[in-house]
Amino acid sequence: MPRWVDAREGDAEDEDDEPSSEDDEEEFDMDRAEAPAEQDVEAEEPGDTDERVQSGATAGPSGQKQKITIPLGNRKLVCHPCYLCKQTGHTTMTCPYRIAPEHGCVQAANLSSDTLLATVLQREQHGRKREIHLEQPSWQVDAAVLKLHSRRCLCLDFHPTKDNIVVSGDKKGQVAVWDFEKVHERTVYAQMHRALANNIKFMGPVQDSYCASSSADGKLKVWDVETGFDRELLNMNPDGWIQGVTDEKSWIMLYGLDVGVEKGLIIVGDSKGRLYFVDARSDEKIFQGQLHKKGMKVTSCHVNPVDSNMLMTSSNDWTAKIFDIRNMSTNVDNSNGKGKESPDPMQLAVLDHPKVVNSAYFSPISGSKILTTCIDNRIRVWDYVLSAHGPADREIVHSHDFNRYLTPFRAEWDPKDPSERTFVVGRYISEDFGGVALHPIDVLDASTGRLLSQLVDANLSTICPVNKPHPRVNVIVSGSSRSLYAWRPVSKDEDDPKLPVKEAKEAKGKGKSTGSVPSSAHFISFDADATEKKKRKAASAGAGEEAGKSKKGGKSKIVEKDESDEENGEPSSPNSKPSKGKKAGGKKK
DNA sequence: AACGCATGAAACC
DNA sequence: TGGTTTCCCTGCGT
Numbered sequence: 001m002p003r004w005v006d007a008r009e010g011d012a013e014d015e016d017d018e019p020s021s022e023d024d025e026e027e028f029d030m031d032r033a034e035a036p037a038e039q040d041v042e043a044e045e046p047g048d049t050d051e052r053v054q055s056g057a058t059a060g061p062s063g064q065k066q067k068i069t070i071p072l073g074n075r076k077l078v079c080h081p082c083y084l085c086k087q088t089g090h091t092t093m094t095c096p097y098r099i100a101p102e103h104g105c106v107q108a109a110n111l112s113s114d115t116l117l118a119t120v121l122q123r124e125q126h127g128r129k130r131e132i133h134l135e136q137p138s139w140q141v142d143a144a145v146l147k148l149h150s151r152r153c154l155c156l157d158f159h160p161t162k163d164n165i166v167v168s169g170d171k172k173g174q175v176a177v178w179d180f181e182k183v184h185e186r187t188v189y190a191q192m193h194r195a196l197a198n199n200i201k202f203m204g205p206v207q208d209s210y211c212a213s214s215s216a217d218g219k220l221k222v223w224d225v226e227t228g229f230d231r232e233l234l235n236m237n238p239d240g241w242i243q244g245v246t247d248e249k250s251w252i253m254l255y256g257l258d259v260g261v262e263k264g265l266i267i268v269g270d271s272k273g274r275l276y277f278v279d280a281r282s283d284e285k286i287f288q289g290q291l292h293k294k295g296m297k298v299t300s301c302h303v304n305p306v307d308s309n310m311l312m313t314s315s316n317d318w319t320a321k322i323f324d325i326r327n328m329s330t331n332v333d334n335s336n337g338k339g340k341e342s343p344d345p346m347q348l349a350v351l352d353h354p355k356v357v358n359s360a361y362f363s364p365i366s367g368s369k370i371l372t373t374c375i376d377n378r379i380r381v382w383d384y385v386l387s388a389h390g391p392a393d394r395e396i397v398h399s400h401d402f403n404r405y406l407t408p409f410r411a412e413w414d415p416k417d418p419s420e421r422t423f424v425v426g427r428y429i430s431e432d433f434g435g436v437a438l439h440p441i442d443v444l445d446a447s448t449g450r451l452l453s454q455l456v457d458a459n460l461s462t463i464c465p466v467n468k469p470h471p472r473v474n475v476i477v478s479g480s481s482r483s484l485y486a487w488r489p490v491s492k493d494e495d496d497p498k499l500p501v502k503e504a505k506e507a508k509g510k511g512k513s514t515g516s517v518p519s520s521a522h523f524i525s526f527d528a529d530a531t532e533k534k535k536r537k538a539a540s541a542g543a544g545e546e547a548g549k550s551k552k553g554g555k556s557k558i559v560e561k562d563e564s565d566e567e568n569g570e571p572s573s574p575n576s577k578p579s580k581g582k583k584a585g586g587k588k589k
Numbered sequence: 590a591a592c593g594c595a596t597g598a599a600a601c602c
Numbered sequence: 603t604g605g606t607t608t609c610c611c612t613g614c615g616t
Contacts, residue, residue, distance in 0.1 A: 375598080402598065405595070462613070463612070599608085599609095
């Protein structure tokens with residue numbers, strides 16, 4: 001029986017942006033085809049029409065986005081590739097990969113030359129039906145905190161000991177701590193970072209209230225979720241933050257992050273293909289190396305859960321790599337002077353991909369499988385680390401397109417599945433659920449590619465790129481846009497309720513029926529922006545107090561870190577604003 | 590309701 | 603090699 005909090009009346013419309021009902025997955029863009037010719041010519045480079053006709057037809061399997069333009073006298077017929085598999089010749093709706101029961105999952109042709117394995121493979125593929133079927137419950141949103149962040153959410157992590165605590169980071173560098181059990185209890189540290197908080201990782205059960213976070217402001221911080229107090233472990237841009245130059249060549253951003261709890265090591269990658277090890281006890285940098293292509297982001301890091309010497313990284317350079325940490329410790333700071341990078345002598349394997357790799361993770365229990373998410377709309381599975389030098393054992397075609405406005409999708413293992421098959425990933429492409437276009441979160445079987453469950457809620461119409469199954473309890477938390485959602489299985493006895501979409505919303509005049517999609521109403525609304533604006537107004541009026549107030553007796557805090565705190569030891573940045581109040585009160589509207 | 594904007598990979602020149 | 607253009611089922615704010 002979920003505890004729930006009334007959503008604010010006025011909030012109903014907030015999360016609903018009239019999902020564009022144009023579900024036309026047409027490859028033939030009639031609008032364009034029928035538009036006056038001049039318009040088309042304007043839109044398309046007249047010169048390359050011919051080229052496209054020729055080259056478009058040969059769209060390779062590697063997922064090239066190519067468009068075929070067919071001139072029809074005055075007009076042109078534009079043929080988009082399938083949004084899902086990126087090939088031409090069919091629509092997304094009729095994509096063979098979409099229709100296939102197992103997501104077009106491709107078994108590797110050359111799994112092994114081993115006869116026994118080949119036999120097993122043969123049996124698995126063509127013999128009796130797969131014996132083990134993973135069961136998945138149906139899920140529903142049990143709790144949500146809307147507009148927790150002021151910008152889109154980029155990352156999540158679960159508290160190592162407190163089951164109901166999750167932290168998240170957003171595009172503006174805010175970090176938040178949310179109790180999805182108590183639903184309205186959350187804390188926002190509004191200025192933990194000054195740019196994208198790309199990754200957050202808890203430091204492990206011993207220092208269980210501490211998180212490490214890596215950010216595009218070039219800083220690696222460790223901070224206390226209870227107090228927000230932080231210490232800076234790395235600052236890649238010691239000259240400070242200058243507005244407007246963040247994406248200049250010289251600016252270094254930190255991305256992929258993992259904490260090797262066993263070794264007391266924080267591992268972080270930057271935007272230049274470099275990797276840093278920081279000793280979690282001394283806070284000292286003990287290694288730096290150019291392990292990926294220069295100038296390319298290191299998008300993820302993961303320490304093998306069983307063999308803590310094994311590290312996997314993924315990168316914009318179209319690879320994931322596996323390293324032996326033991327070979328790294330000597331090589332401190334060699335690339336400090338000029339760009340002479342040591343060509344990774346410690347590299348164990350390179351997992352080539354046809355596009356940018358968003359993430360690469362070892363399986364959570366045995367550490368022997370590998371799951372990568374690549375923006376070619378394919379999720380790849382290696383069943384054994386030892387086969388990582390070869391092609392993936394499976395490629396699962398799945399829509400998680402790169403989109404510049406979205407946080408990159410990452411397929412995440414479910415650490416609770418002892419068979420290490422279940423993983424979760426958000427879906428980019430929308431599907432029609434009783435007249436409403438929703439973007440489900442998919443639960444998939446890594447061994448078969450089978451879709452085990454898809455999570456949808458009528459109140460959640462935005463894309464959910466950030467999703468994580470809880471390591472201990474049956475919860476999946478999703479970050480979508482500025483909000484967080486906690487999903488739980490629908491309990492059978494509670495057979496409930498298909499709670500209709502909020503009446504407030506219907507009364508609102510939209511009257512949009514959500515058809516068959518139920519929506520649980522366990523929402524709490526929270527508008528961080530409104531709070532900030534209010535606070536600012538209050539501050540400018542000269543009164544910064546009024547702390548820690550909230551509606552309905554729930555606790556909520558917005559903690560504005562004192563800027564002077566943040567600039568600690570840093571030469572003043574040109575645009576540093578006068579410091580604000582230390583702890584201005586968050587307040588519910 | 591109709592925009593404008595932030596923003597990133599990759600193809601193209 | 604670097605600057606420019608394209609992609610064109612985002613989400614939010616004005």
